[in-house]
Amino acid sequence: MENAAVIRDLLAAWYHLRRRRLPWREDPTPYRVWISEIMLQQTQVATVLPYFDRFIEAFPNVYVLAAADEQAVLGLWAGLGYYRRARFLHAAAKAVVTDHRGVLPDTPDGLRALPGIGPYTANAIASVSRGYPAAVVDGNVNRVIARLLALETEVNTSAGQRLVQSAADALLDRADPSSHNQAMMELGALVCSPRQPRCDACPIATECTARALDAWSRYPLKRKKAAQKRAHEVAGLYRRHDGSILLAQRPDDALLGGLWELPGGIMPRGDSRKSALARAWRERLDLRTDIGAHRACVEHVFSHRRLTLEIYDVRHVVGDPQPSWYPAITWRQPDGLHQLPLSKLSRKVFAALGIAV
């Protein structure tokens, strides 16, 4: 890239003046950068900020995190979504303490050997916290480079990824990889935004091919994803005579693993909702049920599917609930639900039922 040095300098000057003051930037230890990078996967900075502060306060270093109860880790993650991230983070903390004497590996290869750390996150942690010369390519950087070069290859294909990565490598400021990588990501987040890039305020506008062609909206080119799948599920609200509610914990290897929910299951095509719910409680809790009134319907979008969840009262059960598909069950008064790690979906369910958590 002929103009790489010019772009680097313009970007560095802009970042020095305009960067947001974020807690993980002000004190970029490997541990703090790691936590922030995992939280920032699929989640906006504004959402992450309070979670980051609470998490660091509860688990100020890798030893405290490794020794923590998994339910406590999930509890502080509740609402951020993509809970596998928290479970991997916890597992990786244990590995760092056991296998690395409490010090995160300092190279991308070493970091990638830990659970939940892929190539992007490994490069980000190593470069931002330790100045390792590796170019970071996230969604923001993809967009900036695709526009800068007016890239005619779809960026979400492997050929596109290779092209973007090699352009990012060529552009990398090897004297200060930490600031450079953060500047590229910051430019994509604050200036070169997906729908309304502020080209007039862009520090590298003079070097940008898409801008010269007046064609920013064409880039980045993307191959269309398959349509999102639809899913239907049912769940039951059962209260004991003392008012407590039956909750079940999802299996580790399932979506939202380790989190608690009103028990239920999938609704096979052609089945009635009530019989699907009765079967789910029989198969997953070994309970015979008398299903009552329909209480609520909740829509929730996961990354790969759109779920419609129908919730019914369970009027009566025969037997005691036995964990089987669900590894554990518990009874909680409504005012004690907040003590359990709940997914965003479960929070929506309780809100729809008029139960504050």
Ligand code: SF4
């Ligand atoms: S000039 Fe516009 S399109 Fe080009 S990098 Fe800057 S903000 Fe993005």
